[in-house]
Amino acid sequence: MSQNDTTTRIAHVFSGTFVHSTPSAAVEILKDSVLGVDDEGKIAFIEKDPDVVSLSKIWGFETAEIKVLEQHEFLMPGMVDTHIHASQYSYSGTALDLPLLEWLSTYTFPVEAKYKDLDFANNVYTKVVRRTLKNGTTTACYFATIHTDASLLLGELADKFGQRALVGKVCMDCNSAVPQYKESSNECKEETDRFIIELLKKEYPNVKPVVTPRFAPSCSASLLSELGAIASNNKLHIQSHISENKKEVELVKTLFPDCKSYTDVYLKHNLLTDKTVMAHGCHLTDEELKIFHERGSSISHCPNSNISICSGLLNVRNVLNHKVKLGLGTDIAGGYSPSILDAMRRTLDTSKALTIQDPQHQTLTFEEVFRLATLGGSEALSLDDQIGNFVVGKDFDALRVNVCVPDGPIDLFPGDGPKVILEKFLNLGDDRNITEVYVAGRQVVPFSDT
Ligand code: GUN
Numbered sequence: 396m397s398q399n400d401t402t403t404r405i406a407h408v409f410s411g412t413f414v415h416s417t418p419s420a421a422v423e424i425l426k427d428s429v430l431g432v433d434d435e436g437k438i439a440f441i442e443k444d445p446d447v448v449s450l451s452k453i454w455g456f457e458t459a460e461i462k463v464l465e466q467h468e469f470l471m472p473g474m475v476d477t478h479i480h481a482s483q484y485s486y487s488g489t490a491l492d493l494p495l496l497e498w499l500s501t502y503t504f505p506v507e508a509k510y511k512d513l514d515f516a517n518n519v520y521t522k523v524v525r526r527t528l529k530n531g532t533t534t535a536c537y538f539a540t541i542h543t544d545a546s547l548l549l550g551e552l553a554d555k556f557g558q559r560a561l562v563g564k565v566c567m568d569c570n571s572a573v574p575q576y577k578e579s580s581n582e583c584k585e586e587t588d589r590f591i592i593e594l595l596k597k598e599y600p601n602v603k604p605v606v607t608p609r610f611a612p613s614c615s616a617s618l619l620s621e622l623g624a625i626a627s628n629n630k631l632h633i634q635s636h637i638s639e640n641k642k643e644v645e646l647v648k649t650l651f652p653d654c655k656s657y658t659d660v661y662l663k664h665n666l667l668t669d670k671t672v673m674a675h676g677c678h679l680t681d682e683e684l685k686i687f688h689e690r691g692s693s694i695s696h697c698p699n700s701n702i703s704i705c706s707g708l709l710n711v712r713n714v715l716n717h718k719v720k721l722g723l724g725t726d727i728a729g730g731y732s733p734s735i736l737d738a739m740r741r742t743l744d745t746s747k748a749l750t751i752q753d754p755q756h757q758t759l760t761f762e763e764v765f766r767l768a769t770l771g772g773s774e775a776l777s778l779d780d781q782i783g784n785f786v787v788g789k790d791f792d793a794l795r796v797n798v799c800v801p802d803g804p805i806d807l808f809p810g811d812g813p814k815v816i817l818e819k820f821l822n823l824g825d826d827r828n829i830t831e832v833y834v835a836g837r838q839v840v841p842f843s844d845t
């Protein structure tokens with residue numbers, strides 16, 4: 396038991412069951428445990444079967460302040476959405492009848508062009524931040540649009556509602572089917588610089604910029620190089636898309652004939668770093684996965700989108716065997732659900748479909764998928780020194796889950812223990828079961844205005 400120093404003040408104490416992942420255990424269930432959060436939002440202690448009275452004296456809290464979880468409740472780490480287009484939330488749940496390139500020209504670019512209007516942006520961005528928080532997304536890696544001011548507004552709203560976020564102003568300077576929805580290469584560079592400077596100037600504790608070339612077909616080689624340099628000079632995260640759909644992979648071959656592969660396009664332009672997250676990767680070769688491993692770059696697996704717009708089935712087992720970091724993404728609006736619980740289910744479905752095709756394929760387990768949604772996501776965003784599981788010194792990003800809420804979606808039966816309760820929540824639960832959400836120790840759900 397560690398000793399308190401005089402400066403640490405305890406802001407929350409919970410007792411009961413805690414469920415999280417560690418590098419060695421996909422699911423670790425800590426029963427009869429007590430967790431304390433300090434006033435900077437960090438986990439101060441987590442003890443199994445402690446003597447609560449002596450713990451309270453050491454850390455200077457009152458035992459009456461302890462939030463006691465019931466038998467059918469547990470605390471888990473907040474979920475990480477490693478890839479979501481905030482700007483596409485207005486049409487999520489619709490427009491899933493075209494493959495990627497046609498889908499972008501027909502639905503996506505015309506909608507994204509509307510974010511010139513800050514009132515429009517404010518309405519959609521407020522809704523997407525609230526909806527994802529309510530569904531347990533404590534960290535989101537967002538694509539906004541090409542508009543700097545609207546992208547800054549997304550950062551402001553994530554900060555206001557208390558979501559941890561990486562926010563990307565989208566860069567694209569070619570091949571847009573909507574002529575007004577692109578910038579010149581120079582505008583992209585200048586506006587990205589302005590976006591980064593202005594967002595960093597706000598000093599939001601948990602909202603940071605991410606350099607965001609849309610994908611290789613939307614960017615000239617010179618723009619890709621500029622963005623690689625901006626990320627490197629400012630030590631920033633990078634996000635984009637890769638090998639989502641076969642026609643897209645063919646298009647990249649014709650646009651970048653000097654590059655060996657789609658991965659080589661990003662590699663050559665200094666866009667594959669240990670802070671890079673690339674969405675999809677359904678059609679990456681083993682050679683390309685080796686490059687991801689060497690560079691420490693990661694993949695955001697977006698199974699709802701991969702199926703909804705018929706892009707492909709990512710073999711997550713193969714990615715993990717290559718020791719490439721991987722997290723889950725909703726990819727709103729290519730994916731129709733804003734929930735990472737849905738991403739976990741679609742990840743399992745995809746893995747089972749691969750097993751149907753090839754019985755030798757080693758199907759993912761629900762425990763592994765739980766890890767991908769939490770610790771895996773934090774690793775994919777290179778935030779695992781701060782978040783992802785319940786380790787002393789990390790920020791307290793957590794969900795209070797109650798599987799027995801009135802009129803809820805889950806029934807329990809005698810003998811259902813903590814592991815079954817977790818599995819039922821992952822397969823059957825929804826936002827009604829997520830009764831409280833914390834980010835960096837701040838309770839952000841229920842919302843303070845409702
Ligand atoms: N590739 C380039 N842009 C996009 C996008 O907005 N959504 C998806 N799913 N793929 C993309």
Ligand code: ZN
Nearest residue numbers: 478636674726
């Ligand atoms: Zn995407």
